[in-house]
Amino acid sequence: MTEEPPEVSGLGHRESQIARDYASGESYQQIADRLCLAPSTVRTHLAAIYRKLGVSSKLDLRDRLGAGALHGGSLRDRN
Numbered sequence: 001m002t003e004e005p006p007e008v009s010g011l012g013h014r015e016s017q018i019a020r021d022y023a024s025g026e027s028y029q030q031i032a033d034r035l036c037l038a039p040s041t042v043r044t045h046l047a048a049i050y051r052k053l054g055v056s057s058k059l060d061l062r063d064r065l066g067a068g069a070l071h072g073g074s075l076r077d078r079n
Helices: 013-023 028-035 039-053 058-065
Strands: none
Touching: 013 028, 013 039, 013 058, 028 039, 039 058
């Protein structure tokens, strides 16, 4: 079992997954489709993630997570 990076240790598994995917450039809809969630659920998770990590933008989230925590791809704000 791999450990979460320290920056996301306060997040649950699903929150960490959504945070990394969103910071990597996926849209709410792409994340929702892949995880079988409603886009509004993804938005709710992201609001909690932003609050827990003390960030206010996708770029802040990416910086907080660090490049090593992201699964690749470019950062593009698609929303």
